[in-house]
Amino acid sequence: MADRSRLCTVWLGSETGILKGVSVTRKQAFNFCNTSHLSRDQEVRALCWGDPAESEVLVGSVDGTVKTFSTEKGQFTDSRRCGGPADGGFTGLALCGAALVTCGECGTLRVWREDSSEPALELSAGNNVCRMRQSPVHRDRVATGGKDNGLKIWDLQKPDAPLFTAKNLRDDWLDLRRPHWVRDLAFIPDSDKVVTCTGYHQVHVFDPSSPQRRPVLEVEYGEYPLTALSLPAGGSTVVVGNTHGQIALLDLRKGVVRGCLKGLAGGVRGLQCHPTLPVVASCGLDRFLRIHSLEDRTLLHKVYLKSRLNCVLLASRDLEDGRGAAGEGGSQEVKEEEEGGEDEVWDTMERVEEKPKRKTTEEEEEELQKKKKSKKKRKKGQD
Amino acid sequence: IQNTPLSYKMDITEVPVSQDNKGKKKKNKKPKKKSPEGNAESSGVEKEEEKMEKSEPGAAAFPPTFSVSEIKNKQRRHLMFMKFKQEKRKQKMQLKKKKKKEREALGDKAPPKEVPKTIENQRVFDETMVDPEDEEVAFDEATDEFSAYFNGLTNPKVLITTSDRPRGRTVRFCEQLATVIPNAHVYYRRGLALKRVIPQCVARNFTYLMVINEDRKMPNGMVLCHLPDGPTAHFKISSVRLRKEMKRRGKDPTEHSPEVILNNFSTRLGHSIGRLFAALFPQDPQFVGRQVATFHNQRDFIFFRFHRYIFKNEKKVGIQELGPRFTLKLRSLQKGTFDSKFGEYEWVLKRHEMDACRRKFQL
DSSP states (O other): OHHHHHHOOEEEEETTSOEEEEETTTTEEEEESOGGGOOGGGOEEEEEESSTTSOEEEEEETTSEEEEEETTTTEEEEEEEOSOGGGOSEEEEEEETTEEEEEETTOEEEEEOTTOSSOSEEEEOOSSEEEEEEOSSSTTEEEEEEBTEEEEEEETTSTTSOSEEOOOOOOOTTOOOOOOBEEEEEEOTTSSOEEEEETTSEEEEEOTTSSOOSOSEEEEOSSSOEEEEEOOTTSSEEEEEETTSOEEEEETTTOOEEEEEOOOOSOEEEEEEOSSSSEEEEEETTSEEEEEETTTOOEEEEEEOSSOEEEEEEOSSOTTOOSOTTOHHHHHHHHHHHHHHHHHHHHHHHHHHHHHHHTHHHHHHHHHHHHHHHHHHHHHHHO | OTTHHHHHHHHHHOOHHHHHHHHHHHHHHHHHHOOTTHHHHHHHHHHHHHHHHHHHHHHHTSOOSOOGGGOOOHHHHHHHHHHHHHHHHHHHHHHHHHHHHHHHHHGGGOOOOOOOOOTTTTOOOOTTBOOTTOHHHHHHHHTSTTHHHHTTOOOOOEEEEESSSOOTHHHHHHHHHHHHSTTEEEOOOTTOOHHHHHHHHHHTTOOEEEEEEEETTEEEEEEEEETTTOOEEEEEEEEEEOGGGOSSBOSOOOSSOOEEEEESOOBHHHHHHHHHHHTTSOSSOOGGGOEEEEEEEETTEEEEEEEEEEEOSSSOEEEEEOSOEEEEEEEEEEESSSOTTTOEEEEEOOTTTTTTSTTOOOO
């Protein structure tokens, strides 16, 4: 199991409670579970890395247990209870230093210290929370949002009141209330801004640093609820997916659609962009993992995984690097090799271009002759 | 320079296949020549080959052969075309005759006849094809929404309704469907919203809600919603033939619960759809009734037929169609009960994207 799990660069949680690892280079998928103890209670709802070196995956299941999976050993090493079934499934898992931050569907945000069964901190983020995410820069900041429950940004050091609470959208032209329904959210790395996607097919950008509590940008995409969102490495764009399996790349500066990713058959449940490469992985109800390139929007990989998939987690090392978590040195080497390879390609291309040039005159002559011949032939044919 | 006459000839005769062969031959020869000095030579050959390929598109702009479509006079063109076709047909017939003669000459030793190519037997490989021994899929199916029916815990009870104010054929179609499906109840829609109908159905222990949509007096769509918690499938209905319009039809069906035949539902999506249809009928058929309902999937179209069979003797079986017959095509499969706005879709037919390849089938 261990050698298998080291190969995997993409991790997925399924509705049948199986943790799946996919090795993109080998085009292989592995199930990491005890097949005799399958049950729907263990449906995976959230995944996150258990340490910065990415040697552990934390798996949050519906019944409120968080299991630790070691990618080195290839098996589950630890299991702890973080809340009961009454909290609903996990909507987000995050690691803040050594402490674990969990959030359930009914809005209980808890911080768990290691080796204690009681939460160190518990606060309520309102009902029907759909997603909780952690800021990649300030590790102690998390954001929550859900149905009829606007975006809230929390500082875990000061848990009494949220840092920022979004205000409802302005009433529409019929003076009717426009409700909140945050389905997914993400922190934009270089600024304080938070981008959310809603069940009413809008994408909103909130800016806590400005006095405005309403979104500073609103983009609409399609006509079906947007279920997942992810920020690519470059910034300025966001990838969103909806319940009909349409994924689009939206520009966050102008609020226009930059392009759509094709090939999906069913609703999107999980989206994640690679932290450095221009690729995005998507999974959902059609039981496929798909990896698209964001540059030319082509489908790079497609893997059938037999169960409906809930969430996806990408390793930050190169997707094509199948050598395991040995370290960054390995991936760098690979990159160097690739660069060298490219140089060779360019060299050969130059040669090819040069040589025909010398003989262009000959070629032209030939062509001229051919033209004459063909004309003659045609004349014959018409006669 | 050696190659120039070759390429020259090629362009006139315009036989791309022969050119390929020549290219291959050259490639085959290349390794023989290999010597420490010969590398440069072989690379030279390569370059010339590339040059040849480059010169080709330029020549392709001038069709060297005579073509019928270039004749400007329409009558003459027509005449020439007919001649051309006749000749082609003659050749074909001759070839056929020749083959037949050869077969007869060989007698018993004749090679077996080739299987005709159809788009079904050339089907593109589908990785979602269900392997019956697969544990994971078996577990997935054992715990899905239909497991209560397949474990014998529930009995199907179906509510059939239509879009608002049905007319003409749709009403009769619903009535006839109710005679096919045991324990089915036809109700008028009375302008009710489906989302309000569904909770009432669940409260009254219905396991299916079937809604026939009508357009210009013709049934054209069907929503099949499994209760209490999904899934919901949306089909297009075409070629509906009611009992009255069928030839050589048997007497009206009896109230016995029929046997069900599901054909060709082989992918993961097909399995879900097959289970959806299977759960419409009671699990234990009454063989006294000798009635069979068939859902036959071919090229993603699902053909429904309803028959009565009889064993005439030990070898012969007679069947008699009872009707109605119709064809379904899956549009979408949605998780959960009917909710077209906020529901999550497990599969949606995306035209021009999914059916771009004619040999790729979804069910």
